[in-house]
Amino acid sequence: MQGRNIILIGIAVVLGLVAVILANSYFSGVEQRQERIAREQELTRIVVAAKELPFGTVLNDQNIMLATWPAKSVPAGAFTSIADAARGGNAVLRPIVAGEPILASKLSNRPTLSANLPAGQYAVAIPISAVAAVGGFVRPGDLVDVLLTRQIPGDGANGNDKMTDVVLSSVPVLAIDVDASDKSTEPKADSKTATLQVDTLGAQKLALARELGALSLALRNAADQTVTTASTVIPTQLSARNIRIAEKSGSSAPSVPQLARSVMSLPAAAPRKTGPLMTVFRGSESSDYEVQRGY
Numbered sequence: 011m012q013g014r015n016i017i018l019i020g021i022a023v024v025l026g027l028v029a030v031i032l033a034n035s036y037f038s039g040v041e042q043r044q045e046r047i048a049r050e051q052e053l054t055r056i057v058v059a060a061k062e063l064p065f066g067t068v069l070n071d072q073n074i075m076l077a078t079w080p081a082k083s084v085p086a087g088a089f090t091s092i093a094d095a096a097r098g099g100n101a102v103l104r105p106i107v108a109g110e111p112i113l114a115s116k117l118s119n120r121p122t123l124s125a126n127l128p129a130g131q132y133a134v135a136i137p138i139s140a141v142a143a144v145g146g147f148v149r150p151g152d153l154v155d156v157l158l159t160r161q162i163p164g165d166g167a168n169g170n171d172k173m174t175d176v177v178l179s180s181v182p183v184l185a186i187d188v189d190a191s192d193k194s195t196e197p198k199a200d201s202k203t204a205t206l207q208v209d210t211l212g213a214q215k216l217a218l219a220r221e222l223g224a225l226s227l228a229l230r231n232a233a234d235q236t237v238t239t240a241s242t243v244i245p246t247q248l249s250a251r252n253i254r255i256a257e258k259s260g261s262s263a264p265s266v267p268q269l270a271r272s273v274m275s276l277p278a279a280a281p282r283k284t285g286p287l288m289t290v291f292r293g294s295e296s297s298d299y300e301v302q303r304g305y
Contacts, residue, residue: 052080052081052082053078053079053080053081054078054080054081054084054090055076055078055079055090056076056077056079056084056088056089056090056111056112057074057075057076057077057088057089057090057091057092057094057095057111057112058074058075058076058077058079058110058111058112059073059106059107059108059110059112060072060073060074060075060108061073061108062105062106062107062108063102063105063106064102064105065102065103065104065105065126066101066102067101067102068099068100068101069095069096069100069101069102069112069117070096071092071096074092074095074096074112075092076091076092077109079111084111085111085113086113086115087113087114087115087116088111088113089112089114095112095117100117100118101117101118102116102117103116103117103118103126104116104126126184127207128207130209130210131207131208131209132207132208132209132210132212132213133184133205133206133207134205134206134208134212134213134216134217135203135204135205135206136156136203136204136206136216136219136220136225137202137203137220137225138203138204138225138226138227139202147229148183148186148204148229149183149186150183150184150185150186151182151232152182152229152230152232153180153181153182153183153229153230153231153232153234154180154181154204154227154228154229154230155176155178155179155180155181155227155228155230156176156177156178156179156181156206156216156219156225156226156227156228157174157175157176157177157225157226157227157228158174158175158177158219158222158223158224159172159173159174159223159224159226160172160173160175160222160223160224161173161223162244170245171244171245172244172245173242173243173244174242174243175241175242176241177215177216177219177225178206178208178212178215179237180230180234180235180236180237181206181207181208181212182206182207183205183206183207183227184205184206184207185204185205186203186205187202187203204227
């Protein structure tokens, strides 16, 4: 019996040694495969966002970190050290998600709106109200159409003769008041200004439109890039039947243009008829006298 136990113990020891050898072989193979993959990919380390970074966030060692990245796919402008990325108080120019590489093109040592404008584009602010800004639901990053409501030009227009034009179409919203973050989804009912991204001509149109009448924004679908066809809407188009109240006759004095037309329509006065003339000479001077009939 004792010999049998010794044999069983020996078998168990052998099996244990075999298991250890197999485990070592397996893990050695995994390490070798990882090293081979690393050599094939030539991994490197670049700076990425450690957490979500909103617009204007100043970089530091608490919000960025180093991460392994394939050397062949490192994006242009990536940083290889945290010190280089955070040097000079660099701040992000647009929101960056966690794990996204930190690139030089996304940074500025001045986290200002101007640094985020594309070439040839300008930021122009216009006055708005809660109603003009779609109840406060217009947020940075949205696309809007700009509408202008003003008095119809002309001497014959009265105070109710208004018109509405589409001044600009599919315009990006850069900021509402001083908020340039596109992460907020809460409506801002007390908004006073909207900053829009436009080209040179668009900036001129907005500057002139501000002086002519009231501006309002129409919120667009972010995926809709269709340019709105320019059109003008007047009060008579608000009713399908074009109902109007005629002016009462004699209720008011005729206008100056009406008087002018009346005067112009009067027949010309007939020329005065004259009788025979008699010429009297006094020295070198002469005078004509009408001879009355009956003499």
